[in-house]
Amino acid sequence: MSSGKDSFNFPFSHIYVEEKVMDEDLTKSILLRYKKSVVIPISHYKDVFNRPRQSFYHQKRSPMLILAKNTGTSVFKGAPVCQDFGYDHFYYTSCARNCIYDCEYCYLRGMYGSGNVVVFVNIEDTFAEVEELLKEHPVYLCVSFDTDLMALENITGFISRWAEFTKAHQDLTIEIRTKCFRKDLFDKIPACDRVIFAYTLSPQEIIDKFEKKTTSLSERLSAASCAMGKGFPVRLCFDPLIYVKNWNDLYTSMFSEVKNSIDIHQLKDVSVGSFRISSEYIKKIRKDFPGSSICQFPYENKGGYMQYPEKIKNEMENTLVTLLQTLISKEKIYRIENEENP
């Protein structure tokens, strides 16, 4: 979108560190890993993350890393547009904000003013919060929300920490949603039937066009297959389904690849949902990304959420569900159905 393409610094060339976490072990290990980066001390992460008039688009080209302490609540009730997969007590948490991938349809572009990545190094405080909730009821927790935690595992080690924590807490089930290709981790963390790895899948053409910096479809499928082989429950998320003129061909062909790469009968479940986003978010995204056809698509506003016209939405979702039902029972297919997004 801009010339001067070699002008950008390398990703994480600058690491902003809250003074209060400068001596934390995780901070030290991250800084050790990025020896060539410039370290800039800050008093609060919002001084950098919440600056006015930042360019999410440009920051995504060369994201900076911010290491901080999360001082407020870090575990939240799930939003109605998110699938709860039948769990009564559905929560999500964010040990990081933003991710290293650059998906054109990502709601984070509308939610945050910055494309930089924040890592909260005090994960122990989040564990304590979850333990409080567990005293009241079982908890289903999405831990890779507002980020792709798996893609950050090399620098944070949070997936391993969450897996160990979950294994030790019988009433806790976690979902780790990812587009990451990593397989080595499944040998390093303890197998647990309450640690669900959820892979977001898209046809390769959609990945190439709209999911920049992410791994290929075949790499994701290979990782998902490996996770199942090591005893982890795996969920496949055909969500968001992205409309393009030849969507039917692309998604049908993707389904064949999925079928050939994975033992679908072994899956915990699958989710299906076409792209949808808060109307407030899309306003900001359209301004920031004028050249993105996904952002500029003439969506329909249904109860404050922008979605594809009903005909397109239903056709896409029904097609995927029909294909899936040839191999997996209806009960294992979750589809978004709620008041805001019927």
Added chain:
Amino acid sequence: MLFIVCALSCEAKPLISALSLRKDNFACPYDTFFSTDSSVVLTVSGMGTVLAASATTYLLTRFGFSPEKDFLINFGSCAGKEPGFHLINRITDEATGRSFYPDMLYDLSACGLPASSEKALVTVSKVVAFLKDPNVLYEMEASSIFLAASRFVPPHRMIFLKYVSDSGTDDPKKITSAMLQEGAEKQVSKILAVLEHLKTIVEDDYAIDEDLFLNTFLNLRASETMRHELRQLFRYAKAEGLDMEKLLSDLEKEGLYPVNSKREGKEVIDVIRQRLI
């Protein structure tokens, strides 16, 4: 356009000369200079935060700063431990304790400003007698320039460049104009390289054809709500690389466009949508 703010004319002179800038003879509250191709405009604010903030606002508003195309550069002298030319990554206002962070998106190492040249800076109200912290630089304008500019300028389009002229003195008279000018002259080649580099950073234009849009809006007898819908369709067509002019021409050949009523206009907007997606 590159917008440059210097505090003192002795700091600006070598740059004005190297860029062959001409003085703006319009009744300016601040000495202002511009290049004949209008790619650079420079103002001399005077010393201190109030003048710097005021001059920055004047410059940005008078010459119409574009957040998608333009850069703001603050170039000037500072106190520091060793001589050198620095890119600033943190600016702290000593009076308020607030810190500001220009986005460090661009790699300026090819312009003689590698990552190792980066420094934090403190904006103070008077010339420092000594360096409280030898690892940072001290000067008298940057925080107010950042604060004033942040109303107009995205943080990745603000560049602060400082050269060390002294290491603090209890007698400000010891810092002479000649000394500051000489210091600026030594950095001219680097700052010219930075300016040339920034000129190459141009964003693609995704603006829609406003004339065609207005014409279509009138021909469809559209209401305000329909105007929003139509604009979004124009934006989508632009992003998707679809030829809106041809689509409208096809509709005209089919006798669907222009229309005679708002109701017909609404129907045609639906047709446009269907054909685009």
